[in-house]
Amino acid sequence: MIPASRTVKDSQSTITELMIPSYANFGGKIHGGILLSLMDKVAYVCASKHAGTYCVTVSVDKVEFLQPVEVGELVSLHASVNYVGRSSMIVGIRVEAQNVKLGTVKHTNSSYFTMVAKGDDDKPTTVPELILENKEQVRRFIECMRMKEIKQAVKEKMDDARSQIEVENAAEILKDERCKIAFGVKV
Template sequence: MGNKLKTETGRAPRESEAIMTEMILPQHANAIGTVFGGVVMSWVDIAAAICAERHCHRQVVTASVDALSFLAPIKLGWIVSLKSSINYVWKTSCEVGVKVTAENPRTGESFHTATAYVTMVALDSNGRPTLMPPILPETEDQKRRYEEAKARRMARLELKKQNEERQRQRAAAGEQE
């Protein structure tokens, strides 16, 4: 009963925000002394999962990651912060925005190094998608991200539709993936 009430009333983004902090160590760096992109991708996924689980109080899985772009290098010894926040909730999924910044601890300079939008799906105890509580944006920035997330969702659904059509065409033509 408690979960149903929470689902109906919703939650503010601040209730589930997560901030992760990591340091780039030798095992995270490539031959030129910058972080492997896959390490950052892993951290983005973890930050998004923490945020989504805080929001819905359930296990979540990653459905997609939109256009993770690396804007600046992150060097060995630097400090990385990943801030994640729910942008929008649909029925059983949500979009989590993750902003990655890097700090050179010797100079104090900070750099915006990456942004990603991660779609997470809530799971019930049987591993099936289940309802998520709605998001209740409070600030102007949260309201802007809420509206932008709706547009990104439409683009994701259109891309999915195009990919499914291409697969049908290939199957009809007898092509293999």
């Protein structure tokens, strides 16, 4: 039986992986897609531990690539459930790369994954409440609430803008932008 509530610690997860040459791009750095895939994996592990069920990724927000990751480094992805809704969770992820030869650790990436718990019927299912045990966890929960509010406000604003934009006025709207219209709109 899934408990009614869980602490942040109950589901915190870390995955560590060696960065091998096949993960590198032509510039010799680790592909961003490799890191995103690993972030998705640790987000799933963390969310499913909290929810006690299968979870899916519904959005990825604020992916920041702060520093490149090198072949040979150990990458550790640290994930915590920062926020829970009815069936959704926001998982915060911090990625660090360790150069074992030099003994250095650098923060390379941060991201937020919104995950939704699925029941056996493949429909969203209720997740346990989150027990916040310190000020940092409270801060993160509130921060995620605000991120959700801002995201919703932007979506509503874009929906409004989409209905108001007239392509016929595009030449005027885009006159100072770095683009050219190459179809039947008068320029």
